[in-house]
Amino acid sequence: MPVPPFHPRAESAHHQLFDRILERVQHDLPDAVALAVTVHPRTGGATEYASCGFGSAYLAAQLSGLGGPAVDAAEYQVPVLSLELWSDDRWPALTADSIIDRVSGHDDQVRSAKGAASVPGIWRSDETVVLSCLLNRPADAGTMATLVGYEQLISAALMTSAAQEGNDVADMLAVLQSRGAIEQAKGMVMACLRCDADEAWATLRRASHESNVKLRVLAVALVEHVGRTPAEQPGNAAPIAPDERARKAARLLWAVLSRAFRPASDDD
Amino acid sequence: MKHAWFAVTPAAANRPALVVASGDIDLANVEEFRTAMTKACNGSDALTIDLTEVSYCDSTAVGALFSVAATTTLTLMIRPSGNIKTLLRISGLDRVATVVTKE
Numbered sequence: 001m002p003v004p005p006f007h008p009r010a011e012s013a014h015h016q017l018f019d020r021i022l023e024r025v026q027h028d029l030p031d032a033v034a035l036a037v038t039v040h041p042r043t044g045g046a047t048e049y050a051s052c053g054f055g056s057a058y059l060a061a062q063l064s065g066l067g068g069p070a071v072d073a074a075e076y077q078v079p080v081l082s083l084e085l086w087s088d089d090r091w092p093a094l095t096a097d098s099i100i101d102r103v104s105g106h107d108d109q110v111r112s113a114k115g116a117a118s119v120p121g122i123w124r125s126d127e128t129v130v131l132s133c134l135l136n137r138p139a140d141a142g143t144m145a146t147l148v149g150y151e152q153l154i155s156a157a158l159m160t161s162a163a164q165e166g167n168d169v170a171d172m173l174a175v176l177q178s179r180g181a182i183e184q185a186k187g188m189v190m191a192c193l194r195c196d197a198d199e200a201w202a203t204l205r206r207a208s209h210e211s212n213v214k215l216r217v218l219a220v221a222l223v224e225h226v227g228r229t230p231a232e233q234p235g236n237a238a239p240i241a242p243d244e245r246a247r248k249a250a251r252l253l254w255a256v257l258s259r260a261f262r263p264a265s266d267d268d
Numbered sequence: 269m270k271h272a273w274f275a276v277t278p279a280a281a282n283r284p285a286l287v288v289a290s291g292d293i294d295l296a297n298v299e300e301f302r303t304a305m306t307k308a309c310n311g312s313d314a315l316t317i318d319l320t321e322v323s324y325c326d327s328t329a330v331g332a333l334f335s336v337a338a339t340t341t342l343t344l345m346i347r348p349s350g351n352i353k354t355l356l357r358i359s360g361l362d363r364v365a366t367v368v369t370k371e
Contacts, residue, residue, distance in 0.1 A: 072358055076355075076358050076359075077326070077327050078325075078326075078327050078330045078355060078358060078359045079327060079330050079331050079334060079359055080358065080359055080360055081334065081359065081360035081361070081364065083360070083363050083364075090357075090358075090360075119327075119331065120327055122295075122327075140338070141334050141335070141337035141338040141365075142338040144331070144335075144338070145334055145335040145338040148334065148335060151331070
């Protein structure tokens with residue numbers, strides 16, 4: 001069976017954003033020796049968006065056909081936890097040596113690695129984004145709880161970068177909409193300002209107050225503005241239809257957020 | 269898609285808190301599932317979740333179960349075979365929670 005391609009680093013103007021997110025994950029998981037954000041198309045293969053430690057080699061080994069938590073998280077669309085990766089019977093071929101073969105200078109770190117976790121994120125219907133970590137201690141349910149907490153930020157960061165690159169985001173928007181517009185808008189603000197959830201929430205509330213537009217309506221308008229398409233709102237509640245004032249408030253907020261984002265971006 | 273419901277029984281002297289879940293648990297109702305687990309857990313350090321009538325759990329539901337397992341002693345009741353059993357094995361949830369089977 002041909003091995004699907006693995007692209008070590010996506011050519012994205014926004015890779016810095018993903019690097020910053022991984023810095024935060026590293027802060028919350030100080031025992032992590034490898035971290036990676038990868039995007040896996042349904043057709044196979046994967047592209048790395050960011051990594052730290054020997055994250056790149058860790059993912060390359062899994063994608064070379066050995067399998068592993070990240071591959072299973074993408075394939076089965078569930079979070080995958082391994083308490084002790086090198087002795088886990090789910091991936092007998094994934095060994096410390098298989099990773100050492102792909103990277104130099106990390107031998108001791110690779111051998112002493114223990115727990116692993118990968119969590120899939122909602123992004124587009126034909127692709128899955130996966131956040132993976134490998135720790136130098138056994139993993140536990142708390143490891144997964146930490147990663148799950150970052151999944152929404154990663155999805156929002158992908159959406160933000162796709163929107164800024166002018167991609168068609170209608171598909172991912174439809175998928176994302178069901179998560180709740182406020183959470184989504186909060187994720188966008190977090191991704192843009194690189195702030196935490198509390199600050200993002202305060203930013204949205206301030207914008208809502210200043211524009212005299214209800215927070216929920218502003219959130220829907222913001223999601224629609226960034227996606228440039230009407231938001232689908234499945235569910236029992238009556239759908240929110242932002243009026244012109246809400247749309248204007250969303251445009252203003254996004255303009256401010258985009259400017260805040262730009263200095264750290266490349267040359268645009 | 270099967271409509272989901274969650275029945276909460278708080279802990280009593282002789283048994284841990286219990287949540288009986290049924291149907292498909294996904295994005296549409298994962299908040300309801302989280303609320304049920306929090307309500308059942310209230311003040312107790314052990315929780316049993318009966319998943320024998322659950323037909324499907326998506327990624328967010330599995331994530332919610334991991335989060336509960338991080339702070340409580342979690343027991344999951346499942347059928348001896350079927351997709352929920354497979355899901356627990358693939359995700360590794362069966363390594364952080366006690367799994368008991370029930371016909």
